[in-house]
Structures are given as structure tokens and as C-alpha cells.
Amino acid sequence: MSTYNVLVIGPRRGLVNVLQKRRIRFSVWQEKDLNWPDANQLLTAPLWKSPERIRQIVRNEFATTRFSHIIAGTEAAIYPAAIARRMLGARCSEATTALRCRDKLAMKEHLYAFGIPMTRFMAESAATNAAAVFKSLGRPVVRKNRKSSGSRTLQIIHRESDLVLQHGNRNILEKYVCAPEASIESFICNGNIQFSNITDYHEKGCTNFVPAAFDAVLTNAIENLNRRVIEALKIRWGITHLEVYLAEKGLLFGEIALRPPGGYIMNAIRHAYDFDPWEAFLAMELDEPFGFPDRPRAYAAVDVLHPGAGTVIAVNGEAEVRSHPATCEFRLKTAPGDRISRRESVGQDTGYLLHASDSPAARLQLHNTFRQQFTIEVEESVS
Numbered sequence: 001m002s003t004y005n006v007l008v009i010g011p012r013r014g015l016v017n018v019l020q021k022r023r024i025r026f027s028v029w030q031e032k033d034l035n036w037p038d039a040n041q042l043l044t045a046p047l048w049k050s051p052e053r054i055r056q057i058v059r060n061e062f063a064t065t066r067f068s069h070i071i072a073g074t075e076a077a078i079y080p081a082a083i084a085r086r087m088l089g090a091r092c093s094e095a096t097t098a099l100r101c102r103d104k105l106a107m108k109e110h111l112y113a114f115g116i117p118m119t120r121f122m123a124e125s126a127a128t129n130a131a132a133v134f135k136s137l138g139r140p141v142v143r144k145n146r147k148s149s150g151s152r153t154l155q156i157i158h159r160e161s162d163l164v165l166q167h168g169n170r171n172i173l174e175k176y177v178c179a180p181e182a183s184i185e186s187f188i189c190n191g192n193i194q195f196s197n198i199t200d201y202h203e204k205g206c207t208n209f210v211p212a213a214f215d216a217v218l219t220n221a222i223e224n225l226n227r228r229v230i231e232a233l234k235i236r237w238g239i240t241h242l243e244v245y246l247a248e249k250g251l252l253f254g255e256i257a258l259r260p261p262g263g264y265i266m267n268a269i270r271h272a273y274d275f276d277p278w279e280a281f282l283a284m285e286l287d288e289p290f291g292f293p294d295r296p297r298a299y300a301a302v303d304v305l306h307p308g309a310g311t312v313i314a315v316n317g318e319a320e321v322r323s324h325p326a327t328c329e330f331r332l333k334t335a336p337g338d339r340i341s342r343r344e345s346v347g348q349d350t351g352y353l354l355h356a357s358d359s360p361a362a363r364l365q366l367h368n369t370f371r372q373q374f375t376i377e378v379e380e381s382v383s
Helices: 013-021 051-061 075-088 095-100 104-113 130-137 216-233 265-273 277-285 318-323 360-373
Strands: 005-009 025-030 042-044 069-072 121-123 141-145 155-157 171-175 181-189 192-203 207-210 238-247 250-257 299-304 310-316 327-332 351-357 375-379
Touching: 005 013, 005 075, 013 025, 013 277, 051 075, 069 075, 069 277, 075 095, 095 104, 104 121, 104 171, 104 216, 104 250, 121 130, 130 141, 130 171, 181 216, 181 265, 181 277, 192 216, 192 265, 207 265, 207 360, 216 238, 216 250, 238 277, 265 277, 265 299, 265 327, 265 351, 299 360, 318 327, 318 360, 351 360
Parallel strands: 005 025, 005 069, 025 042
Antiparallel strands: 121 171, 141 155, 141 171, 181 192, 181 238, 192 207, 207 299, 238 250, 299 351, 310 375, 327 351
């Protein structure tokens, strides 16, 4: 049995599987009531944003246990994990790092001072009126909660009359950017980037290409921006997920998360590079060495499935997709007769398809083929 004792806040299945595989003692603080049979302690409670409430839970539930490490698996877990580390004596990062990786306004204000290129922004609480916002940011305006993720709460506002300012809220307002997007995932140990992957958002919210097939100039520019952001935020360990706009006049920083990415990107990394990214993530958190590959072994694509709101009337091409030799993972969560609600965030889906090819060109061709073969037909409800 390992000498480690880990508290996982906001558990992810892949991380827990690795802890179980390595026989590392672990406890869980989660928001949803899920069963983790091997957990020493299992707490289902909100991941509060209030420092006082976080401290109260830590005192009441975990103060009598000594943890060697505390790992945040989700966006909402970052701030509670930072507070818990200090209260329980686990390894700590800079006091401001977790806050800036959780609060989009604090993040952008800090990085702007370091010269990181980004779109114009402001706190909604500081805006005087809608006309001034549109004059400063242009049209349309993007509004989102400062502590949300996965496009949750995001609004694109085109008219001044639709922007009703709420000065007591926690929103950030930004200039809209019409440009392709990508992300870069980095595994970090002792402040040094050990491995990075660039993901091409081939269709934002729907299709991720891992790794991206960008040219050397664009690849180097993304990697350089990523290094500058990680250094400015003083991120010392773990995994980061930085989103970037590929604007015509140059890269624009979107945001960075100090946790594993969603969108099944971790699954795609596994098939593209032939290593377990969850094992690597745990190694970074535990300050252990890990043998990363120096190049991809395949070119993976993830199609995140969501046909839109309505009633499913047919699923076409499922057998062809499942039997294709390039299909690595395929999960379908819906069937004819099911009612599908409107997609509120990129974290909502009705399944996913992950396939891998031996070249970027073959990947794109297969992606297009699967798009034609596999469809979920939905009948929209008549209100």
C-alpha cells in the first residue's frame, strides 16, 4: 500500500481509476451522489465559493485526517482545494494562483499586466450603462459568469436594449471574437512544462482534433503564449487547459483552467500519444517523474454528439461506426423515443465517437465520412 493519502475534490473517473490501480488511499468530496467503494471518506456536499463555508466543511469533515496531497479534478473544485491544502498542511501553490485560475476577471487583469494579448473586457459591476459598454467593447458583447466553465452562462448580446446591467453580479463582459479556436494542454512539474498537446477545435463544442495539424509557426506561437501565461500565473504543478483564439492579426488568449480538460480530450490524448494522461496527471500532482512520448503515434478525433432539442426518431449508421477499424471509443446515450433538452453547455452530450488515423489528412477524411454515415434524427417539439 502506498504511503500517499489523497483527498480528491471534484472527482473524475479516470483519476479515481488510477488511484485504485496504484492502491493509493483516497477520500472524495463531491457535489453529485456517486459511489466510490474504495474511498476512505466520501462526502457529498456543495463545492462552495465562500471561503467561510469551505473552511467549515474542511474543519467538520477532514480536519482529523492527514492528507499528503489534495487534487482538484473540476473547475468548481479549484478554489476549495486551494483552501483545503492550507488548512490540512498539504502541498500548496501560490495563494493567488488558484483564485486567478478560477476567476476570469482576476485572471485577465493579472495577465493583461504581463502583456498577454487578449480581447477587451470589463467587469459588469463596473459598467455605467449599456451604451458605454458597446462603445468600449464593440458589437456584439459577450457576457459570462466569472467562475463558470464549458460555455455555461455565456450570452452573446447584439443590442444595447438587451444588455440590462446587474451591478451586484459576478459577470465579465468581453468583446466578441470571430475566429477559430484551439487549446493547449500542459503537464507541469516543479514549474516546468513536461509535455504539451495542442487541440484543434475543428468544430467548437462538437469536434476536437488531437493533436492539431497546425504549421510550425502557429504551433510555436501557441506554445510560447502558453509558457508566458503559466509563468505569469506561477503554476507549479498539475495539468493546465488554455484556450486561444486564432485571430487573423495574431493569437488572443481566451482563458486557462488548472484542471484536466473536458470534451473527451483526455481520451483522445491517450489514443494519439499511447500513454494514460490520468496516470501522468497524478504523477504531476505527486511530484513524480513520468515518461512522456516525444511525438504522436496517431491522429485522433472526438465527435461530441448532440443533435439538438427534440424527440429522437431515428439513429442511423450506428453499426457501421462501431465496426469500423479506426473507431477507438463509441458511446451512445440516447435511442429513438428519448427526449433531448436544449444544450446549455459543451459538457452536455448524448454520447461521443473517438477515432484515430495515421495522418491528419486521413483523420479529416474519416471525420467527414462518419458525419455522413452516422446521424441522430430529431423531431422538434411544437410549442
